[in-house]
Amino acid sequence: MNPIQHLVVIGTGLIGGSVSLALKRAGVVHRVTGVGRSRENLELAQQLGVVDDWTHDVARAVSSADMVLLSVPMNAYESLFAAMADHLPVGCVVTDAGSTKQTAIAAAKQILPNPERFIAAHPIAGTEQSGAAAAFAELFDQRLCIVTPESDSDAAALARVKEMWQQTGSRVEVMSASDHDEFLASVSHLPHLAAFALVNAVSKQATETQDPFRFAAGGFRDFTRIASSSPEMWRDIALCNRDALLHQIELFQVELNGLREALLADDDERLLNEFGAAKEARDNWLAKHGEGL
Ligand SMILES: NC(=O)c1ccc[n+]([C@@H]2O[C@H](COP(=O)([O-])OP(=O)(O)OC[C@H]3O[C@@H](n4cnc5c(N)ncnc54)[C@H](O)[C@@H]3O)[C@@H](O)[C@H]2O)c1
């Protein structure tokens, strides 16, 4: 890959920081500038070697960039696209790491002067941690990164973005933004909502004298790890993928209702069938796709 001369990472948190560290590890980036809101986080990013320098000034930062990565909560896209729109050098490529793709593309089309050079992407890898301190170079190794070009995307920009994500260690797959949002609603967005809801359901039962959390162990911890994720980030993802998520909530409710009916009817066979089918599906998924997870 021809090295990236100047990468500007807007949002120097878990994902932006990890992209920077992975590209530095691969030796394919000369300079990384971090842009963000919190001085403390940006200073820490520089101290940790995640970025070479930083600024709060989006316009100034992008004016010398050949690649810009947006790795901020979805709700921040419009204002950041507006801040960079008049300052992107000719030939500069813009990509992102956001968890929903149709809204990202719609914002770029509405605001950027050359939206065909915005190539949306989503690395399907992360943790429940936030901020530059949580970033690590190995995050994307062997994990999928979905790239969602449009029919009028610039071919050279698309090639450059695919190459960049490959250099982070990701396996790149191309699909439409709408397919992406539908799939991710089921296997990422719904599980987060379910985890938030379960923790709240338990938490609301706690009283001065009775605390169910005292008895929670590995099962509860594993199911709810992702409820420790950033509330701001998940508010934005939920709203940006609202329709697909509402559809997945309905499908989940059908499953829960089925189990409820089986319990009400003391239907041991139905319970066994439902649990068996889920175990088989999950075991197959892990055997086929679980390596490195
Ligand atoms: N955490 C995950 O597991 C994961 C995985 C894949 C993709 N994503 C997506 O990547 C993006 C970043 O997530 P993250 O986990 O790195 O979050 P993070 O909280 O670790 O980092 C986000 C950074 O963006 C900064 N920021 C927020 N608003 C800003 C603004 N208006 N201008 C400049 N900076 C701003 C924050 O200060 C923070 O440093 C999100 O869109 C998220 O949906 C997250």
Ligand SMILES: O=C(O)C(=O)C[C@]1(C(=O)O)C=C[C@@H](O)C=C1
């Ligand atoms: O492992 C986690 O903590 C994650 O939540 C990562 C996870 C997910 O698997 O749902 C979360 C959001 C992303 O957009 C991609 C990946």
